[in-house]
Amino acid sequence: MILEGLYDFIARNPSILLIGFLLYVFIFGLSLLINRKKPGRNPFWRNHEKPIEKLVTDVRARDAVIKQRFTPAKVPDNLDAIVIGSGMGGMTAAALLSQAGKKVLVLEQHDQAGGCCHTYYSKKGFEFDTGIHYVGDMGERDVSRFLCNQLTDGQVEWIAMDEAYDTVALGEADKARRYRMVRGREEYIRELKKNFPKDHEAIDKYMNLIHVARTGLKGMMMMKIIPKWLSKILAATGIVDLLTNYFKYSRKTVTEVLNELTDNQELKATLSYIWGDYGVIPKEASFSFHAGLVNHYLQGSYYPRGGPSEIAFHIVPVIERSGGRILVQAPVSKILTNEKGRAVGVTVKRTTGDVDIKAKYIISNAGANNTFKYLLPPEVATKSSLYPLIDKIGPSASFITVFLGLDGTDEEMGLTSGNIWYYRDSDIDGAMSKFYNLDVDDVGVEDLPLLYISSPSAKDPSFPHRFPGKSVLLVITLAKYEWFEQWKDERIKHRGDDYNAIKDRIGERIIQQCIGLYPKMENKVSLIKVGTPVTNNYYLGTTKGEMYGLNHNQTRFLPEIALEFRPKTDIPGLYLTGQDVSTCGFVSVMYAGLFCASSILNRNLMNDMMKLRKDVIKEAKKKKVE
Incomplete structure (x- = not known):
């Protein structure tokens, strides 16, 4: 009876719960300041960006960097970390740890580094990208551009694409009705209204929802960074919905939102077209994630000069400066664990005999499914809270x-x-x-x-x-x-x-x-x-x-599930990076790598990066005045 009365009182006075929670968080934060582990070295201790050099086009010179084939003799001694997979999430974590003085080995199963950043060259003399087709938030002043510059010594030149970065074509191919998506929020809205003159109100409401849903993204990422037990309390009590609206809009599908705004099927198709970038049809897609992606491209899109392989080409030297390597044709067949269930190394499969490699930190960029269903010993994997969620979400x-x-x-x-x-x-x-x-x-x-x-x-x-x-x-x-x-x-x-x-x-x-x-x-x-x-x-x-790794459906974005997919797993010594930690997309996995390195180094690298960025901007203004 007493408990029922207490629950009833809290239900009628939710502000009491929020005040109590905030007080608790304050006390918890104070205890962290007093008792926290010593943070590692700051990878953003200086500006790593250099004047851009001439594009290297010689195939042999490029292969010497991004196609370093694995042999046991090439494995550095006394490794601090091993990264499984050289996609952008893995390369970002490896580069940041390297800039913090760690010796990191990245193992790639393919014949060139880069994951989806690699390029395919045909014998007939054609070159294709394979995974990086266009990237938003890469303007000169964008934070994501700054992060990428720090990872690559500023050597990747991002080229702005056409004003109409996407065009939606509807109907028979030779008679398709075309609708341009143009850069700039106001220009984007103006173009939509020009094409749909009877739907101005619906467009305005849609763009407002896009903005509102997008602003909650930081709250979603917060759930992956703060202590897990705290995230669970936030999700279980519903307090998370008071702190961010991201999960509120994740519970609505794109189709549900659009059906509330308009009956114009052509407009609904034009507003939902970008679902292909995350692989979930509108009637099953989370509106919050969709909103984030629309906003991602609103200021235009960019592409790396020389193709996406430029990214790996310039990250490899960063890792090597601290004694690390990226080695290819190195398929990892097992994550090694000790008798206590701690991840302590990996096994590289070779026809001449498997090779075991040990390190303090094991970082998997191979995806949650591969990591827990194929690489870890079953007796260890099945004890993780992530294990049952992988099948619940399913593949993308x-x-x-x-x-x-x-x-x-x-x-x-x-x-x-x-x-x-x-x-x-x-x-x-x-x-x-x-x-x-x-x-x-x-x-x-x-x-x-x-x-x-x-x-x-x-x-x-x-x-x-x-x-x-x-x-x-x-x-x-x-x-x-x-x-x-x-x-x-x-x-x-x-x-x-x-x-x-x-x-x-x-x-x-x-x-x-x-x-x-x-x-x-x-x-x-x-x-x-x-x-x-x-x-x-x-x-x-x-x-x-x-x-796109795990499915980007609504289930994935439920707060009680989203909080589980974080860099630091519940298996000691094992960390995750890549699109299963954040979401799909080049910029998103860069941040997954940053959060992974943050967890290992025990420091807030986002704050470190923003401080450096502020200093760099201040110095640039000073030089401009002089």
């Missing part, structure tokens, strides 16, 4: 990639640096649901409902000089892993005629759809390569061809 969408090499320049082909998001039907939910229900033998018989079309050659000013007279298109569409699962155990390039026939059919269908959008490319395609979900397993180390 898988995809098909088509690489098209064209004989002709960007200008001759009519290509621009802006992307095209093509939808055959403005009812995206309905069209994609129907598509996912197809049998594999029917895929590509009719036009595909979604195509993301990007031209790396048009985005990179160095491309025409490196590959004169040529241009490229990269085309991505979503797919079901089950369509190709029967070939998962077959050797790459030896999967048989049936598999190749399906790829050829899909590739030819996509070419015809692209010709409808880019008529000048007809009869100019000299290279076509099709990658399927099982191709992704081989090159990206996925298990079901997944594009």
Whole structure:
């Protein structure tokens, strides 16, 4: 009875609970100041940015940096940390730890460093990006740009793409209605209102919701940084919803929000088109995450000169300066643990005999699913609170990639640096649901409902000089892993005629759809390569061809689940980085790497970085005055 009365009193006076909680947090914070562990060295102890040097285009010189093949003799002695996977989350954590004086070994299963930052070069003389297609928040004054500069010695030059960074194309490809997404918030709104003159009120309400939902992102990340027990209290009591509105809007889908605003299906398609960047159809997607992504590109989009491999090319020397290495063709088959269940090392699988390597900190950038279901001993993995959540969330969408090499320049082909998001039907939910229900033998018989079309050659000013007279298109569409699962155990390039026939059919269908959008490319395609979900397993180390790690559905963004996916796991010595810690996307995984390094170094690296940035800006202003 007493407890019931207390609960009733709190329910009628929620402010009492909040005041009590804030008092508790104050006392807890005070205890941390008194008893906290000594922080590690600050990686932002100086400005690491240098004047940008000439682009290195010599293939051998580049390979010497990003294709250092693993051998036991190349493994440094007395390692502080081992990172599994050289995607951006892993490279960021490794670079920051290296700048703090740690010796770090990064192990990559592919034949070049960079994860999704790597580039694919064909024997016919074409180059393609594979995972980094466009990046927001990379303007000169953006914090993300500053962080990237610190990781790369300021050697990656980010080129602004066209004003219309994305164009939504709806309907039949050769007669598609096109809607441009242009940089600048006011310009973006103005363009939408020009195209939808009867829906001004709905557009204004949508943009307001985008802003409100986006502002809660810091609250979501806070849940991953503060002590786990404190996050659990915040989630269980509902106090988290008083501190951030992120989870409130995560409980609503994109379709639900848009249905409340308008009946115009064409407008709804235009406002939700970007779901392909996270792989969840609008009726299942968290509105908060969608809002964050829309805001991410509002000030325009950028692409690295020289292609995404420039990023790894300039991070490798940062890691090597502290005695570390990034070694490729080094598939990690096991995370080693001791009798107490602490992660103490990894096993690298080799045909000449497996190699065990030890370090104090083990950082996995291989994804939560790979880490807990395949790398850790089952008796250790199953004790983690993350283990049951991996299946509860499930894998993200898988995809098909088509690489098209064209004989002709960007200008001759009519290509621009802006992307095209093509939808055959403005009812995206309905069209994609129907598509996912197809049998594999029917895929590509009719036009595909979604195509993301990007031209790396048009985005990179160095491309025409490196590959004169040529241009490229990269085309991505979503797919079901089950369509190709029967070939998962077959050797790459030896999967048989049936598999190749399906790829050829899909590739030819996509070419015809692209010709409808880019008529000048007809009869100019000299290279076509099709990658399927099982191709992704081989090159990206996925298990079901997944594009974005764990699914970015609503379940993932529930506060009680989001708080669990943090850099420091409940397995001593094991840390996570990458898109399962934060979300998908280049900038997001950079911050995952920063938070991972923060946890290991026991210091708030975000504060350290912001202080350095403030000092750098102040110094630049001072020099300008002089």
